[in-house]
Structure formats: structure tokens, C-alpha cells
Amino acid sequence: MNHPRTLPAPAADLADPAFWKQPPAQRLARFAELRSEPRPVFFTERRATRHRPERGFYALVRHADVLKASRLPRVFASAPGVTSPEPARWVRAVFGDSMVNLDGADHTRLRRIVQQAFTPRLLAETEASIRELAVRIVDDMVAERPDEFVSAVASRMSFEVICAMLGVPDAYRYRIARQIDRASEHAGVRRSLGARLLSPGKGLRALARMELTVARLGRERRRRPTGDLISALVCADLDGERLTYRQLGSFFSLLLVAGVETTRNAIAHALALLINNPDQHALLLSDFEKYADGAVDEIVRHSTPIIQFRRTVTTRYAMSGHTFLPGDKVMLLYASANRDASVFADPDAFDITRDPNPHLGYGGGGPHYCLGAHLARLEIKAVLRELLTRPLTLRTLGEPELGTSNFDHRVRKQHFAFDVTKP
Secondary structure, eight states: OOOOSOOOOGGGOTTSGGGGGSOHHHHHHHHHHHHTSSSOEEEEEEOOOSSSOOEEEEEEOSHHHHHHHHTOTTTEEOTTOSSSSOOOHHHHHHHOOOGGGOOHHHHHHHHHHHHHHSOHHHHHHHHHHHHHHHHHHHHHHHHHOOSBHIIIIIHHHHHHHHHHHHTOOHHHHHHHHHHHHHHHTTTTOOOOHHHHHHHHHHHHHHHHHHHHHHHHHHHHHHHSOOSSHHHHHHHOOBTTBOOOHHHHHHHHHHIIIIIHHHHHHHHHHHHHHHHHOHHHHHHHHHOHHHHHHHHHHHHHHHHOSBOEEEEEEOSOEEETTEEEOTTOEEEEEHHHHTTOTTTSSSTTSOOTTOSSOOOOBTBSSSTTSOTTHHHHHHHHHHHHHHHHSSSEEEEEOSOOEEOOOSSBOOEEEOBEEEEEOOO
């Protein structure tokens, strides 16, 4: 590998777990430094020995570079995996390849089957259920007066929308929610040896149980379709092809973990962003329908729920002053691209009137652009409408408790309080 420069100090090293324990402001400052570098910087995760090659990645931090790499899947491939660590071969053999880790014809075929299942009727019913669910969640919040926002509102909204759309019966939901937490708890976190020996087993058991659950549901829906997404997926017939139960389980796991985690995090960040920016809060309250769509996009840009995905270079390719070689790994840092001052004026400001707002919160386009982007926007907007257009005065209590991960910008807890004011 042709390294562009010497390794950075540990405090600025994106391959060092300590970097991701720093406050977000310090990480963002480091991303800004990297954007000013003449070419992508290489970070070493494992030094070379006599028997093992060096392992590491190039950080793509500029908006233009992340956008270009996202739209060149033949050069920057998703296989064998976009997360770190990459799934082991035996894990892929047992659980199947997630659509997010596939390229070319394999990815296109699966995505076409899934897109066919997202019928206009299903989407219309989902939109209606999102609005009804937001009303019910905030009704419950007012009645029960919880003091923690993520569990009471953000998690519940994203999880119940996905379960309703898929057609997951109520009896399965509590168990599946626990499995999601276990499967995603340590994503992007480097752990101690003992934790590394124990955690993968817990995560894989959770995935296995989720896949067994959806296989059981899939068999039931194939015999007796009920009009939900699982029914549409198992009955979809595209040129004689259907999803196998293993493919269905893999997609189910992706949709639950990715769809629940990312939307939950965006909603959780939204509360603090609006409370801590009272001028933007007041502007949104002044005309919700006028500013809501801009507010949703700015929440996603500013919080960037998914920090990064990885790609593997498949062919020699020159970009931004550096020539990538086959086998090189790159990290697409959406969290950095969304603060690129060459694209976003005053990028650290939270501005719901930002226009245009070409953020990469749902990916950088190309074949892996988030299938659930429209759904996520609807969920965030529905929750904001209920929280902000009712006679409620919201306030956060302390800073959000953030997860330690280089993968998702997770809010574990956000304590809050509110008063019900007379209309």
C-alpha cells in the first residue's frame, strides 16, 4: 500500500478505540483537519508481521469523495462487508449475506424483489399507521410522564412502525426488541479479549433467533398471506424468483436493526437539537408544515445516525491525489462529509432553513442508497408534529448519554421533562 503520510497521534487516530470515546466536538474537529489534508489519510488497525499483512483503511472525509465512492460500486465494493469487523465466512454461510454487503447482480436481484414488495397500498397504509402511532405514543407520554425520552418515544416509534409494516404479531415484539439490542449492542466497538469471546456469541444467538422467528412467520404468510410486508416478500415473484427463508431472515435482520437503530437515533438527537437551539425551535413552531421537512433533513445531517460504512477497492483507481489499489479498504465517513464547509455554509450550525441540504445521512446515492429513507423522514416528522404542535413545554435534563461506537451515533439515554400548558 502506498501510504500518504506517517501515522497520526493516538488521540487523533481513527483506528484507535480511544478516539471514539472522545466528545463529538473533538471528533468533528479531527474530521475537519483530515478534510484539509491533500489526500486521504491511512490508519493502521493491525501492523504487519512476518506472517500477517498490515491491515487498515483510508478515511474518505470530504463530501465529494464520499459521494463519488458511493456511486462507483464497481470500484468501491460493499463485499465482503461494510461494517467492522467484516462478517466471517462461516457467519455468512450460516446466516446468508445481508443485502447491504452484496454487489452487482446479486444485490440488484434482491433489491428488485424487495422493491416490488413495497407496493403503493402498503406504503399508504404505513403512512397512515405512522401518524396514528405518533399520536398514541405522545398520548401515552403525557399520561405516564416518563423521564427518559429514548425508551419512551424514540425507540418505541421506530420499532413499532417496522413491526407493523412487516406484520410481526404483538406476541413476538418484546422478544424481538431484546434480540435487536443484543445484536447491535457492540457494533463498531473494539472490546477486551473477554468481551470479544463472549459478545459475538450473544450477538449471533440473537440474530439466529430473529431469523428463526421470521422463517416461522414467512412459512405462515406463504400459506396465508395477510397483506403485510413479510407476506409480500415471501409471495413476490420476479421472473420466477422469490426470497428464500434465509434471504428473508437476512433482510428482516437488516431492516429491524438498521431501520430501528437509525431512526431511533435521529429522533433522539432531534429533542436535544431543538431544545438547545431555541431560535430554530421557535421557527419550527411558528409554521410547522412550512419548516418540518427542512427540519427533518437538518436533524439527519447534523446528527448523522450512521457514522460510516466501509468499502473494498476492486481495481486501481486515482482519486483526490491518491491511487487506490485492489484490496485497499476505505471508510466512507458520512459524519465528516455532512460537515464539509465546501458544501454546507456554517456546517456546525443547526439551521432548519438550510437549502439546499445535500446531506449524506441516508448514504451517498448509488445502488446502496437507503431503501427506508422516505419512511424514516415520515417517522421523524410525525413525532415532531405531535411533540411540538400540542400544548407541551419540553426540556432536556442533562446531556444525552451517547454510545461508544465508530459505526452509529447512538443515544442510549436522554432524560427529559415536560409541562402540559393550557391551550
